[in-house]
Amino acid sequence: MTVDVQVETFLCRKDNIGVLLRDPSTGACAAIDVPEAAPVLRALERTGWRLTDILVTHRHGDHIDGIPEVKAATGAKVTAPRKAGGAVPQVDVAVGEGDTVTVGNLSAAVWETPGHCDDHVTYWFEAAGIVCAGDTLFTLGCGRVLEGPPEVLWRSLERFAALPGGTQVFSGHDYxxxxxxxxxxxxxxxxxxxxxxxxxxxxxxxxxxxxxxxxxxxxxxxxxxxxxxxxxxxxxxxxxxxxxxxxxxxxxxxxxxx
Incomplete structure (x- = not known):
């Protein structure tokens, strides 16, 4: 079974990629990370979408700095990696390997994909054919290994390599x-x-x-x-x-x- 999804992408900061995913059947909408508030709020105003969720891939500041302002403006629920501990602000739901998150009728499996950092997670929207890879997999590249040995990142990348060929990969930076x-x-x-x-x-x-x-x-x-x-x-x-x-x-x- 496949589901319809609307997507808006835009630049944040210097080279971060902002992503909004919206379920057109319910109007529920998720931001994948919030590198800074203003571009996310502008995208919501431009599209007319109402933000219901923020899905955090990892704890680094260039992915979470805008959360407090956007949550205050929208009331969106913040879902973040359990292993990030208290590093992500205003978390409502903590997730890890094997968990499922929903955005309206959109459903994503949570993968723990460490290597870039220990708490990194990926959101795999199988029915929509979308994977939100954060800083694990980039177009033509992969994340820098900041925590743990490089073979840990390799095992994370192997999970992506096994996905269907048509899967759309949304990464966290334009590198x-x-x-x-x-x-x-x-x-x-x-x-x-x-x-x-x-x-x-x-x-x-x-x-x-x-x-x-x-x-x-x-x-x-x-x-x-x-x-x-x-x-x-x-x-x-x-x-x-x-x-x-x-x-x-x-x-x-x-x-x-x-």
């Missing part, structure tokens, strides 16, 4: 051009990647961004989801028989220095 430069360094002969980077450059000139992406496109062009490919093993000076996890760890370390 597409910088990710694309690294991806081309790691995978220079990938024609689909070259086309994707050219598309990103054109989009930037037009004031657009390539979010959401899809799992099909990420599996074809994102080096971190292509760690099983011997081409990527060669790029990081590993043998063709190296495990995808080993290749990922080397790619992530290279990206940190890039």
């Amino acid at each position: 597409v051009l910088s990710n694309g430069r690294f991806a081309l360094a790691a995978d220079p002969d990938n024609a689909a990647l070259r086309d994707r980077v050219a598309e990103a450059e054109g989009a930037r000139q037009q004031g657009r961004f390539l979010i959401p992406s899809t799992l099909d496109r990420e599996r074809a062009t994102n080096p971190f989801l292509r760690s099983h490919d011997p081409v990527l093993a060669q790029s990081v000076d590993l043998s063709p028989g190296a495990s995808p996890e080993q290749v990922f760890i080397s790619l992530r370390a290279w990206k940190d220095r890039f």
Whole structure:
């Protein structure tokens, strides 16, 4: 079964992506994180939507700083990772692995996807074909490992890689051009990647961004989801028989220095 959903995306701060998801049958509407209040409130005014929920992916300030102002203006219920403890302000519901959140008739499974940070969660709206990845998976890239060993992030990314190809991936930042430069360094002969980077450059000139992406496109062009490919093993000076996890760890370390 599929469900209809309305989506509004917009920039917050310098490169954060604001996302509103609305169930048209009930009018319920969720913001995925609130990096800052003003762009979220402007988007609500522009669309005429009424915010009922705020779904937090993780505790970092550039994802939660606008919550108090937006909650005061809208009365929205704040759902946040249980493992964030008291770091997220004004939480109404704490969630973790295996929980389900609902926004009207929209339903999302909660995944714990650590690696970028220990408390990170992802919201997988299966019937809508949408996954809200926060700072775990980006268009052409992945999050920086800030807490825990890199293999933890790899295990989180494997969950995304198993999703249906048409799944729309909403990530927390527009890092597409910088990710694309690294991806081309790691995978220079990938024609689909070259086309994707050219598309990103054109989009930037037009004031657009390539979010959401899809799992099909990420599996074809994102080096971190292509760690099983011997081409990527060669790029990081590993043998063709190296495990995808080993290749990922080397790619992530290279990206940190890039």
